[in-house]
Amino acid sequence: MISVSNVSMRFGGKILFEDVSTTFLPGRRYGLTGPNGAGKSTFMKLLSGESEPQKGNVVRPKRLGILRQDQFAFDQYRVVDTVIMGNMTLWKALEEREELYAKPELTDEDGMRLGELEGIVAEEDGYTAESDAAVLLDGLDIPEPFHHRKMGELQGGQKVRVLLAQALFGRPQALLLDEPTNYLDLESIHWLQNFLTHNEGTLIVISHDRHFLNSVCTHTADIDYQTIITYPGGYDDMVLQKTQIRARIEAENAQREKKIAQLNEFIARFAAGTRASQVTSRKKEVERLQTTELARSNIQRPFIRFEMKRPSGRHALEFKNVTKGYDGLEVIKGFSAAVQRGEKIALMGRNGVGKTTLLKALLANAPGVDDPDVGLDSGDVTWGHEVQVGYFAQDHRGSIRNGTTVAEWLHEWDPQASREEIRGLLGQMLFSGEEGLKPTDALSGGEAARLMFCKLMLQKPNLLVFDEPTNHLDLESINALNIALQKFEGTVLLVTHDEDLVSEVATRIWNFENGQIEDFLGSYEEYEGAAAR
Ligand SMILES: Nc1ncnc2c1ncn2[C@@H]1O[C@H](COP(=O)(O)OP(=O)(O)OP(=O)(O)O)[C@@H](O)[C@H]1O
Ligand SMILES: [Mg+2]
Structure with a gap:
């Protein structure tokens, strides 16, 4: 116990x-x-x-x-x-x-x-x-x-x-x-x-x-x-009981407030008159009824919107025969594809099949990415005209430096940005007021992810590479991310195990299975339909 x-x-x-x-x-x-x-x-x-x-x-x-x-x-x-x-x-x-x-x-x-x-x-x-x-x-x-x-x-x-x-x-x-x-x-x-x-x-x-x-x-x-x-x-x-209890407390509070208002009205009207004793007893009752102020719920919804500084060319990415492995173990065996601007590709498959590995291979030489882990063994990767990549790595926590504050860290990514812009972005992602001054070391798992989204909203890349972005996120944030990815006008490569996200965002599926990558041009629903036939 x-x-x-x-x-x-x-x-x-x-x-x-x-x-x-x-x-x-x-x-x-x-x-x-x-x-x-x-x-x-x-x-x-x-x-x-x-x-x-x-x-x-x-x-x-x-x-x-x-x-x-x-x-x-x-x-x-x-x-x-x-x-x-x-x-x-x-x-x-x-x-x-x-x-x-x-x-x-x-x-x-x-x-x-x-x-x-x-x-x-x-x-x-x-x-x-x-x-x-x-x-x-x-x-x-x-x-x-x-x-x-x-x-x-x-x-x-x-x-x-x-x-x-x-x-x-x-x-x-x-x-x-x-x-x-x-x-x-x-x-x-x-x-x-x-x-x-x-x-x-x-x-x-x-x-x-x-x-x-x-x-x-x-x-x-x-x-x-x-x-x-x-x-x-x-x-x-829990949610059911919590809302029921909350509704009851709120109703009781509302009733009490109504009663207090009536008593106060009586007191105001007769305070100077002859009904002194009644007024006193009503004053006592008001004190007794005093409603307790309810603590506000901590549930809040962030607002995510990914805009682009400028769109990329029509051909966002093309690669041929990409191969990558570790210590003699070949994980990606010669995969080729071309990605058009605006496509939203979901990379699907079980743990360990190589989704992250493929992303890291493709990101070698990607404009806007300086992750030390990326690189490929062989093959050609060509990024399109004016492509700017925004990368959300699976282990993004390490890229948020300790020993600074949330607002300062964010500002470093675009020193030209005004304080108002930084404050606005932080507020959107629920770091309002004092929260923006919080030390980066103190960030919770979900807060760290929200701060990474702030960075991407500030930099406005036109190609998003997201590796399991919903880990650590609460329900409200996952919803906000889902909507933001649907509305994004650029190109997306997305690894996730969240089926709702795949079916609502993806326009193309890369399914990893048995050492192969199946390239399906269509939504998850269409993909499932095709697989069932
Ligand atoms: N040393 C600290 N100084 C200031 N704030 C702190 C410190 N440690 C934690 N916090 C804050 O306390 C809050 C709770 O953090 P905690 O990591 O417990 O959250 P959590 O419920 O686990 O969230 P998540 O679902 O994102 O993992 C956060 O807002 C965090 O930033
Ligand atoms: Mg936590």
Whole structure:
């Protein structure tokens, strides 16, 4: 069980939640919900002990399994090591032991320390750590050859599986997962749903995916109105109860206000007259009825619009025989196509088939892109006349420099832009007023994505390359992005697992399957129809 008492958090003028007391019981599966920036990750860090609440305290079990929102954090480590890091006490002991053994000569002190470390390693099941990790990885569908590779070489969906193995390592009593479905394809999400519903112990999971939450959760803890309220049921049940309760409170408030107005009218009319005692009693009643001001909901809708500085030529992009692979593994095997201005192409296919790889190959020498990861092994790529590319990478968080503010970072991309223009763009993307002065280090997952969209709205490129842009985004932002992509007059290359987005935006489909890329000139609906025949 995890129990939270009188916990409060605020940053500057923004209150995330105040005086929250609640418990999370074993055997239950809690969804933790709220829009981008509501404080979900912050709350989870309080639960895990990674940070301390400004007020109140948290009691937690000894063994916790944690999946953090930043899934690129372990890129430089080997896969098995990443899993073993799920037990930090053990991992630190193993590392220190290795350092000591690497010394040419051991002092007495070193010898003593080694004895202590061996004790810790034994107590934490360190002698079977590698094989325990391998069993978990196999169970999560990460085959043996990958176990000794670096995390950075794995594709997004595989990383999530490794990080889940990390969370499960050391048999935790409670599992805390921050957006585990990001980067997963639909089949992997179904697999995860099934996996989690068989989990014993306490589960707390953050997600913006309604279907996922409905299928996994027995309870929903929602962050809104500056507090956290737990409702029974999944996401949809929560929304229903939340709106009903809210409507009731608002109706009661309205009634009270009406009554107060009537009493005040009486007081005003007879204040100077003979009915002094009645006036006094009515004044008392007004005081008693005083309505409490309701905290506003934190749900807001951003406004996204991608305009172009100028259109590109008619032929936006042409490439022939593009090949790209890693370490002898050929992922893209000679793909050719021509893309016309205004086409919106969805790249579809399961995790690991090479969608990101193809984008990175095509982006080599692209005007407006200076990502170090891009490049191709062979083939020709020709960008059209006046093409300007706006690239939203899968791992875009790293491209937002730490140590500056939201507004300053944005302004650097176009120093000519006026302060008003910057402020306007930021406001559109829900960074109004003080929010624009926020340090970039503090950005939540969804806020970082919103800031990337600000940059693209400022630069006004005419060809957008988006690699899974909806990860981290809340429902309101996904809707806004969907509409913006539909209205965009330029060219789009889009990787996403969001079927609504594909069917409403795409005019052409590149489907990756069995090492081939199928090029279909038509919408997703037409594509499905053709596939069914
Ligand atoms: N050190 C800090 N200084 C100022 N603001 C902060 C700091 N840390 C977090 N915040 C702000 O607190 C809010 C909550 O952040 P948090 O990461 O918990 O959001 P979240 O609900 O997980 O959002 P998302 O769905 O986008 O992941 C955000 O507006 C964030 O910018
Ligand atoms: Mg978060």
